[in-house]
Amino acid sequence: MGRTVNKKANPKLGVEIAGIKFRNPVMTASGTFGYGLEFTPYTDLNKLGGIVVKGLSLNPRQGNPSPRIVETPCGMLNAIGLQNVGVDYFIKEKLPALRKYKTQIIANIFGETIEDYMEVAKRLSDSEGVSAIEINISCPNVKKGGIVFGTDPSEAAKVVSAVKGSSRLPIITKLSPNVTDIKVMVKAVEEAGADAISLINTLTGMVIDVEKRKPVLATITGGLSGPAIRPVAVRMVWQAKQVAKVPLIGMGGIMNARDALEFIIAGASAVQVGTANFVDPDSAAKVADGIEEYITRHKTSLKDLIGSMKVG
């Protein structure tokens, strides 16, 4: 795939989501791109539509015991446990360097209570350089006995409207795929005020070391990501598109431009590249180049491609 040199944004590649103008539809997924700066030796951050930073919580978090990752067929499980530096440290130490790039910065946030979510969102709104907040609702609600916000439509809706009320920033809600009907979740968070919806987060999985008869991960289960899950992710984006009024951001196993185009054609206005960043730290920029090449070759535009799947 030919690389293009850094140049002015191609208007046919641009997209506006929740009032934010992205130079291209390719972002990096939360938790797979650190705080962005770690990638400067390997890629040009200015080539990215957006960077979604590692999930931020009110206080710094230690994360889970180790082992935290294990490879699986065409994928990997992670149980990082949302280790992060905390929202204040991020704003003070990471954001100033990051906002120098011509790419949109999206802060992914999570909490164990609704109040946590609200407070993190508030502090981010007060800072400069963050374009939007992505809410990770795949977290256990400690007050509700650990049920996961992201699999209960009414709990999810509560988080979204609380965050919406605490922040002037556009709110992207990131959905968990571990549900019977993704459409129910889409409707719930949309009604609660989400400006855009991103999906999918990881599928819950586990791997056992059969010689030791123990789970490989210290936390037993972890989140499955990578190309293995792509067919499930594309299906969910397509289903979400049937009911969604707000723009969708698709992800799950995108390794190259062809994969990203599946999501766009299924209905996503933009995509996020996750696990692929580990395999090739320049992946997301290459995906953007490949989409541009496709758009040129097919004499089309991103706008015309979104949700353009023909059936029958």
Added chain:
Amino acid sequence: MGRTVNKKANPKLGVEIAGIKFRNPVMTASGTFGYGLEFTPYTDLNKLGGIVVKGLSLNPRQGNPSPRIVETPCGMLNAIGLQNVGVDYFIKEKLPALRKYKTQIIANIFGETIEDYMEVAKRLSDSEGVSAIEINISCPNVKKGGIVFGTDPSEAAKVVSAVKGSSRLPIITKLSPNVTDIKVMVKAVEEAGADAISLINTLTGMVIDVEKRKPVLATITGGLSGPAIRPVAVRMVWQAKQVAKVPLIGMGGIMNARDALEFIIAGASAVQVGTANFVDPDSAAKVADGIEEYITRHKTSLKDLIGSMKVG
């Protein structure tokens, strides 16, 4: 992996599920092994614990338009649409040859109404050579506007108790993974009278041909199987084991004995080998040999292995 010659069953490898004695815990999964006889040029059917035949309905079914399959990273999607010869043809033309083998024959059944399920179960009970019925509840209930039996606990329970009432045979209920909480489904079908539970059926997925901007499968979505889904399948078996009182039969992406042992250690009393039969038609027999080798090497027995996962 060393192959052993066909010989008397190893008692350490045997397992009894719902009153049926299996010479080893390895069966072939429905829809991936035809009616068994097609495999005689490539494998020894007597080496299998059981054969689960292609899903049977009351009347023969044509299945879905083509294309029906597509490869995905470490997996495949299928949308066969449950094409089958119908229960009567099976009993008359396939069963007589099949029951000559020293392996348990399990009939996988499905229907579009509860009455369909009942009638198929009744006819199978009246025939000789079928050891158990496996109910595939991953089918749309036409009477209930197409909602899938397998994702609604009360609909699933209705099917199970209806089938249970129509048949003298042990009933295995096969669960769909496309649900928020597999434990709810386990409890529902167990209370309804399932003698054993098998899991998982396929995850719903889709693939798009980006050059044509069309879904590859004629039915848009299909069922994802193969090693890609194994981490999800192992997790669900482990979760099911937390609540199940009846024996579990695990499947999803088993390619070799190591993979099968993950399921057994997680809590399955037996396993089914599916997609692997396409890659190597002798897979299931090799899995059985490999489990035997493991049991010998670890000086243990299948019974002691089931659910033996140590945590922490």
Added chain:
Amino acid sequence: MESAAVKILYNKEVAPKYFKLGLSWKTPPIAPGHFVMLRVSDGLDPLLRRPFGIYNVLGSKGKGTFKGNGIELVYQVVGKGTQILANKAAGETINLLGPLGNGFPHPDGSKKIIMIAGGMGIVPLHMLAKSTEGAVLLYGARDKKVASMAKDFKDTKCKVKIATEDGSVGKKGLVTELLKTELKSDSVVYACGPVGMLKQASIISQAAGVKCYVSLERSMACGIGVCLGCAVKAKTHNEKENKNYRMVCSEGPVFDSEEIDWDAL
């Protein structure tokens, strides 16, 4: 039918992206039209085997069916599976399942045989050419380099007429145009190639009241009739098993063209 680990004898590029692959294999009887499924990787990606027609049975002088000590395949690199195959070297082993499917009905000698091939469709017809006499092969190729494969037909008793897309050899244009001129009422047609070409060949033959056998391609998972993935819709209903679909792998890949519902393909 067997599953066997066989040794690669050679794997050479005969035209850009076209390879000839020789495999050492003490074969069961093979008929023209049979195919094999190869496992191109020991790993999990690509997961499924890939189907390939049989171009030659090595060390055999059979007619109708052949038994030999090896087979020769010809394949084109089109995706990741065939790319992995292209990287393999002589001496490596590869797992093969076969021979699979039903071959072409053997010509009874009463008719004039016309074979029509598009691109890789030449593969099973080469075997057929070796077991017949006085046939003509109409071969549609992308360009001169691909068309050069026709020289392999010198050792058969078969006349070759070529059409190339770029006109660099033979007639410029579609091979089905050659069929129109060649077809007589006492002909029988054997066709293999892209669906569009097969459909055309079928229409032309049917219009002339001539039997046309086609060898179809379909994505396959098992190759042995159990996954039901490779279905094509038939025009005729199979009463015994009450079905409209035919499995390309086990009931084909060769079909009487009248049996196929071409609009559903």
Added chain:
Amino acid sequence: MESAAVKILYNKEVAPKYFKLGLSWKTPPIAPGHFVMLRVSDGLDPLLRRPFGIYNVLGSKGKGTFKGNGIELVYQVVGKGTQILANKAAGETINLLGPLGNGFPHPDGSKKIIMIAGGMGIVPLHMLAKSTEGAVLLYGARDKKVASMAKDFKDTKCKVKIATEDGSVGKKGLVTELLKTELKSDSVVYACGPVGMLKQASIISQAAGVKCYVSLERSMACGIGVCLGCAVKAKTHNEKENKNYRMVCSEGPVFDSEEIDWDAL
């Protein structure tokens, strides 16, 4: 730090399942203890890169850090990734990410250097040996064949003492027994090998009041500190970032052994 497609110069088996891999690469400065991540397959399985220590910088006579026109790795075939690597031939290209991590703190010359290696742990210590003088290497190997790698230390100014599990060369038994006799109060220890050995080396050194640096291994996804997958628990709390965990890839792989919570490993 760069991501580069590099050419394989050689890939030869030096002992059963042990390979030396030469890669043509105009290197940035490399310090002993640095590692690289290799993408062993262009396909999707295995998906993740594999980490390997650097054994030699080719065409360099540097000290402390090295710059050269290639690197040499030594790896053991233990699973599918290393098996795929073993099948690669000279002339093929492979994608490399590196150099990664922090090397060993360069010895200041005031202490007597003891290096202790178990199995593949010899890799980063070979680089260290090349940039120090008067050191001793204690090398624990499975058997004679693996122990033969010690001859590579002839070109370093470093004395080698061997322990083998089977007693076929050197002392029979654990290499940590050698450490006990070798250790003086003015020693500094550099260790690399299996966790059990590192923990023992750490206990022995701490008991003697001696600094011990260990190079750790952990499953890795990214190698650059972003996935947070390769965490090990530290005894000390990092105030600035308020964290107990250290990333082996970016904060290690070399740590002061006192920093590590060995019971959590």
